[in-house]
Amino acid sequence: MDRSRTLESLKHRLGAIVGAKGCLDQAGALLAYECDGLALLRQRPQLVLLPRDTNETVECMRLLHQAGLPVVARGAGTGLSGGATPVAGGVLIAMTRSSKILELDPIDRIARVQAGVINIDLSLAAARHGLYYAPDPSSQQACTLGGNVAENSGGPHCLMHGSTAQHVLGLTIVMHDGTLLDLSRPRLDPEQLDLVGCFVGSEGTFGLATELTLKLTRKPAAVCTILAIYRDLDGACDSVSDIIAARLEPAALEILDRLTIEAVEKSVFSAGYPKDAEAVLLVEVEGSAAEVASSVARIEPILRERGAFELRTAEDDSKRKQLWAGRKGAFGAMGRIAPDLYVADVVVPRTKLRDLVRRVTEIAREKRLKLANVFQKFSLPTVTMNALICLRGKTFNCFFFTLSVC
Numbered sequence: 001m002d003r004s005r006t007l008e009s010l011k012h013r014l015g016a017i018v019g020a021k022g023c024l025d026q027a028g029a030l031l032a033y034e035c036d037g038l039a040l041l042r043q044r045p046q047l048v049l050l051p052r053d054t055n056e057t058v059e060c061m062r063l064l065h066q067a068g069l070p071v072v073a074r075g076a077g078t079g080l081s082g083g084a085t086p087v088a089g090g091v092l093i094a095m096t097r098s099s100k101i102l103e104l105d106p107i108d109r110i111a112r113v114q115a116g117v118i119n120i121d122l123s124l125a126a127a128r129h130g131l132y133y134a135p136d137p138s139s140q141q142a143c144t145l146g147g148n149v150a151e152n153s154g155g156p157h158c159l160m161h162g163s164t165a166q167h168v169l170g171l172t173i174v175m176h177d178g179t180l181l182d183l184s185r186p187r188l189d190p191e192q193l194d195l196v197g198c199f200v201g202s203e204g205t206f207g208l209a210t211e212l213t214l215k216l217t218r219k220p221a222a223v224c225t226i227l228a229i230y231r232d233l234d235g236a237c238d239s240v241s242d243i244i245a246a247r248l249e250p251a252a253l254e255i256l257d258r259l260t261i262e263a264v265e266k267s268v269f270s271a272g273y274p275k276d277a278e279a280v281l282l283v284e285v286e287g288s289a290a291e292v293a294s295s296v297a298r299i300e301p302i303l304r305e306r307g308a309f310e311l312r313t314a315e316d317d318s319k320r321k322q323l324w325a326g327r328k329g330a331f332g333a334m335g336r337i338a339p340d341l342y343v344a345d346v347v348v349p350r351t352k353l354r355d356l357v358r359r360v361t362e363i364a365r366e367k368r369l370k371l372a373n374v375f376q377k378f379s380l381p382t383v384t385m386n387a388l389i390c391l392r393g394k395t396f397n398c399f400f401f402t403l404s405v406c
């Protein structure tokens with residue numbers, strides 16, 4: 001049989017497993033899968049498969065392994081590092097049709113989900129039990145929990161609750177040859193290796209996660225979000241350092257600089273941030289009502305001492321959502337400033353934050369680049385700074401690298 005007939009027969013067999021809607025080979029349909037958030041790299045896959053469960057994934061992987069075709073896993077394709085970019089001549093397996101919440105146990109606070117469940121959907125489903133899923137990447141309205149596991153994603157609230165790795169209790173994995181690895185029960189494997197921990201952050205290179213056992217977190221009794229407004233960025237940076245040095249542990253600490261505020265306020269994510277501010281700092285504290293009151297009483301003087309000239313407080317959900325909308329939409333809002341972005345994700349010790357910001361600002365001025373900064377405090381003792389450098393007229397749309405300086 002010639003090569004094209006072999007391929008047609010393979011497609012036929014794969015189509016029989018995933019159904020006609022789960023097997024895409026038409027140019028128009030494949031176009032949507034050419035790249036992830038790193039749109040600079042594009043490669044059209046030969047075939048896209050959308051399995052509905054673990055069994056279908058196993059069957060597909062077996063056939064593809066026998067045929068010797070390379071496979072790349074994909075969730076929602078929001079990744080910024082090109083992990084879901086297809087390989088030439090290869091197959092993309094996207095988990096978006098595997099999107100069922102299989103079990104939600106409010107007593108043990110555990111959820112079992114398929115990998116294609118959207119991050120926010122789990123929190124929405126758990127809300128009726130007073131629970132939520134804590135890791136909250138800014139893309140949480142679109143990204144899948146499987147993608148979060150593969151990237152060990154973090155978000156604003158990972159400062160207090162830890163990133164995805166701290167919330168994954170078990171996994172069902174389909175290996176490259178279709179072998180099923182059942183690590184679904186929360187336990188160490190017989191060899192005492194933390195295989196689940198090893199898989200989290202492996203970017204799809206160890207296999208496809210099809211089912212995830214995840215930890216749910218109880219919603220705090222009280223939450224208070226403060227928006228501190230500054231006339232200079234240094235004051236906001238120093239506030240972060242002082243809050244951590246005072247051993248106060250907010251649930252989230254995020255700075256947005258002037259250009260970011262400008263972009264957000266011009267966009268649909270407008271959060272009512274003051275346009276004339278040089279920086280805003282979002283501080284969120286949670287716990288019992290007494291804990292929150294005591295933390296707020298200690299944090300507010302620090303913010304004022306470091307130059308915050310206005311503090312806005314949100315104590316109800318809708319006001320809090322509005323304050324966070326700007327931060328969570330900041331990346332999308334950058335399109336208001338320039339069509340092309342060069343995204344740099346760096347990790348710096350908090351004591352060096354102010355120096356780094358000053359130097360990066362100088363470089364941007366020298367090179368006549370627009371520079372927008374969003375900072376998130378991830379875990380002690382480092383701060384993550386996303387520098388979104390807007391380059392008008394360059395050929396790339398988005399680039400992303402991580403530099404760790406500890």
Ligand SMILES: Cc1cc2nc3c(=O)[nH]c(=O)nc-3n(C[C@H](O)[C@H](O)[C@H](O)COP(=O)(O)OP(=O)(O)OC[C@H]3O[C@@H](n4cnc5c(N)ncnc54)[C@H](O)[C@@H]3O)c2cc1C
Nearest residue numbers: 075076077078079083138144146147148150153154204209
């Ligand atoms: C606007 C915006 C904001 C963002 N904010 C954040 C943020 O705050 N924090 C953060 O950490 N990231 C953020 N990201 C990056 C991205 O959303 C996360 O990395 C997310 O976890 C990717 O999920 P996904 O479902 O889109 O995965 P994809 O992009 O489809 O895939 C990402 C990687 O995971 C692999 N993969 C996907 N599913 C599986 C699976 N089931 N099994 C094995 N491997 C798999 C893929 O092969 C690829 O290597 C942001 C992106 C955007 C566009």
